[in-house]
Every structure is written in C-alpha cells, then in structure tokens.
Amino acid sequence: MNGYPSGFTLLLRLAFLAVILSGILLVPNALDMRLGWSVPWSLSSGARTWFVSSHAASYYLCLLLVGALWTVHMRAGWLRRENIISGMALISALALLALSGLLLYYAGEDNVVNAAVLAHIGVGLLLPTILMAHIFGARRAKARAVRPTMS
Ligand code: HEM
Ligand code: HEM
Secondary structure, three states: OOOOOOOHHHHHHHHHHHHHHHHHHHHHHHHHHHOOOOOOOOHHHHHHHHHHHHHHHHHHHHHHHHHHHHHHHHHHHHHHOOOHHHHHHHHHHHHHHHHHHHHHHHHOHHHHHHHHHHHHHHHHHHHHHHHHHHHHHHHHHHHHHHOOOOO
C-alpha cells in the first residue's frame, strides 16, 4: 500500500480478521440474548466477556486505521478512479456497523435494538466478501498498472 509504513497492510488485515472472527463467535449469543432465538450452541458467559472485549479492541483499531486511510489511500484511489465501488461499499459497511453497534447498546426501544442486531449481523457477515472483492480489485488494478503498452 503506497504511502504507508511497512507493516501497515498486515496490521490492517489482522485488525479486520480479529473484528470478523470475534463478531462471528458472538452471533449465537446475540441471537439468543437479544432476540430470544433458540440456538444450538453459544459461548459461555466468561468466554463471551472475553470476545466482547476483543471485538471492542479490534473495532477501535479498525476504525483508527481506516481514519489513516482517508487522507492518502482513499484520495489516491479516488483520483485514479481505481477500486472505487468496493472501496465505497467498504466505507458504507463500516459506517453501518459502527451505527448499528451503537444502537445495539444505547437505543431505548426494543424494536430499534432488534433491527440494529439484525442489521449489524447481516452487514458483519457480508464484510469478508466486500473486503475480498476490494483486495482482488487491488490486484487487478496493480496488474493493469504494470502491463507493458504496445507501440
Ligand atoms: C474502509 C476503507 C478501505 C479499506 C479498509 C481499504 C483496504 C485496502 C487493502 C487491504 C488493499 C490491498 C493492499 C495490498 O494488498 O497491498 C487496498 C487496495 C486498494 N484500495 Fe483500498 N481500502 C479502503 C477504501 C478505499 C477506497 C474508498 C478507494 C478508492 C476511492 C480505495 C482504492 C484502493 C486501490 C486503488 C487499491 C490498490 C492500490 C493500493 O494498494 O494502494 N480503497 N485497499
Ligand atoms: C469494524 C467493524 C465493526 C464495528 C465498528 C462493530 C461495532 C460493534 C459495537 C459498537 C458493538 C456493541 C457492543 C460492543 O462494544 O461490543 C458490537 C457488537 C456486536 N458485533 Fe460488531 N462491529 C463490527 C464488526 C462486526 C462483524 C464483522 C460482526 C460479524 C458478524 C459483528 C458482530 C457483532 C455481534 C454479534 C455483536 C453483539 C455482541 C453482544 O451480544 O453484545 N460485528 N459491534
């Protein structure tokens, strides 16, 4: 990733991996506790506390790193008109996750909380696909950039 310290892309990918894995493991508990669905398996309450904390730590890190992408990475992609659709999908998904995550804890009305839980889980489960589409799009953009021109 141009313009960032070495190790930045690895840290970004690890932060996304952690938020996705912790989020997926929390899904059964959220369906059971918040929506009252019966689920075949869920984390014990001690393990849930650990994964909720890991989820929070990793989404702090993701949002912090995405803030750093704003100034260089996104502006460069925008100016070159590369990888824009999946980039915008990523930004929209993260905005929805951050908003629904807040509503999930702080909305007063039950129906808003229920909608927030479903939206959060739905968008959360789509996040890996959007991220992979963006990374494959980046590879295609790189291949186009190095392809020699015929004269
Ligand atoms: C949440 C926001 C975003 C994240 C987390 C993100 C993440 C990434 C990652 C992990 C790569 C692959 C880097 C590599 O394998 O070396 C990449 C590449 C790329 N992204 Fe994004 N991106 C975001 C938003 C955007 C937006 C909005 C645009 C365009 C306006 C964009 C344009 C590009 C381009 C052109 C590449 C290929 C060239 C490069 O690596 O710099 N990205 N992005
Ligand atoms: C960067 C992206 C994400 C952000 C900003 C985010 C934000 C949040 C927030 C603010 C909460 C509320 C409670 C807390 O602080 O733990 C939460 C809970 C939760 N998140 Fe995420 N999240 C993200 C990604 C994901 C993903 C990818 C999934 C996977 C499906 C997911 C699944 C969950 C679940 C199931 C809960 C409910 C935990 C409970 O029962 O209290 N999240 N998230």
